[in-house]
Amino acid sequence: MAETESEGATDSELTMSRAMVDAIATELRENDDVFVMGEDVADYGGIFDSTEGLLEEFGREKIMDVPISETGFIGAAVGAAQAGMRPIAELMFADFFGVGMDQIYNQMAKNTYMSGAAVNVPMVLMTAVGGTYNDAAQHSQTLYGTFAHLPGMKVVVPSTAADAKGLMHTAIRDDDPVVYMFHKRLMGIGWMPAPEGPKTPVPEDDYTIEFGEADRKREGEDVTVVTLGLHVHRALEAADELAGESDLEVIDLRTLVPLDTEAVLESVRKTGRLVVVDEDYHSFGVSGEIVARATEGALDDLSAVRRVTMPDAPIPYARPLEQEVNPGTEDIVKAVRDIHD
Incomplete structure (x- = not known):
């Protein structure tokens, strides 16, 4: 187990959603290849505040609302990643993976191997998981094991704001596909109160948390x-x-x-x-x-x-x-x- 690596700048207490947005915003400012695409990520700011405020700063060329077609936009993200971009594609609920299963399991996860490493797929598939707020059988699953079972994808599950930011920076910079799974109940949004704990001090500087470090x-x-x-x-x-x-x-x-x-x-x-x-x-x-x-x-x-x-x-x-x-x-x-x- 390793400690978080940071510059030691002044900490600010943030919700998990805010910490994620801060990390994404930093990467957007520093790397022209990074962009965000998904359902309701632009005008709405993500239904769990995962992209709140990004449209106002970066505009629609970087923060893209897409049609309700997981097959289409996840496939587009895979193609963009293989072409040298670093897309962050939000799958609104992890439960919806079935609609884009071929794009996730057979393209995103396997194309580096299938191409003999001729292409990389440096993309983040960001998705909401979990229940406890009465959204029934098709919007409440976690499905961690489903994604972790298939080789080719890294799988990230933060529990605090500090971890969420550091892991997001690492995910966006990784040259392999990363599935970033955030729990809705931890995001700190007004209509879904979080438990004590996920809102934590977060360094203002960008920092990374190495994958595989509990x-x-x-x-x-x-x-x-x-x-x-x-x-x-x-x-x-x-x-x-x-x-x-x-x-x-x-x-x-x-x-x-x-x-x-x-x-x-x-x-x-x-x-x-x-x-x-x-x-x-x-x-x-x-x-x-x-x-x-x-x-x-x-x-x-x-x-x-x-x-x-x-x-x-x-x-x-x-x-x-x-x-x-x-x-x-x-x-x-x-x-x-x-x-x-």
Whole structure:
């Protein structure tokens, strides 16, 4: 695990959406090849404020609203990247990936390999993930594992404003395709209150965070909790609730591809107990991958493992049902108690 690299300039407290926009704006000013395209990214500023204010500064040649055709505009972004540009294409909801699946899985992810490295695809596919606000089964998924499963794409999942900015700079400058997945609940927009935590001090200078470097958000001795995105904050809430009863170490993966396996193993070797918390589905996903790597690399040190995940079912629209299936702080507390008794 490494520390954020920065110039040490004065910090300003920002929401996650503002930190992302600041990073994108800096890259737009410094590199003429960077541009943003997507549905409602210009006049509306992104439905989760991911591009708010960019149109006013950079105009429509750099901030482009596109027709409602993921197949078309993601394909256009791939072509632009192969031609030497650095597009940031916003897929409004990760759930919509199916419409542009060929462009993402078979072109964006594979064209460097298929061309024998004759072309690079330096683009960012930025997309909103997660539920907890009653948007039903087609707008509430995280699907981290779906994107991480296919080789050729790097996958980024920030949980704080400071991480969001540094990871965005790294993503835009990377010569390979990066899927940048932000959780709606963390963005700090007025109609969707964020939990305590994602709004953080952010250096004013631009800085990068290296991919594949997890962050220990809380040190502890008794139980390792590995998670990402919104559930970093749920895990920290659980750690506070369990203080005096169980000392939790909270590991924020930050990136799935590449994955900081050693950070997980280092923590598990210390605590001997592992809880993996993931808003993605239970089966065939990130939680299973983390458990597999932990058992392969530190089996002799592990005394207990639990997974706290979404059940393998469509996400309900009704608020009580969605709250029931989405992992909460109380679910993490229960899992920790189960393996620490």
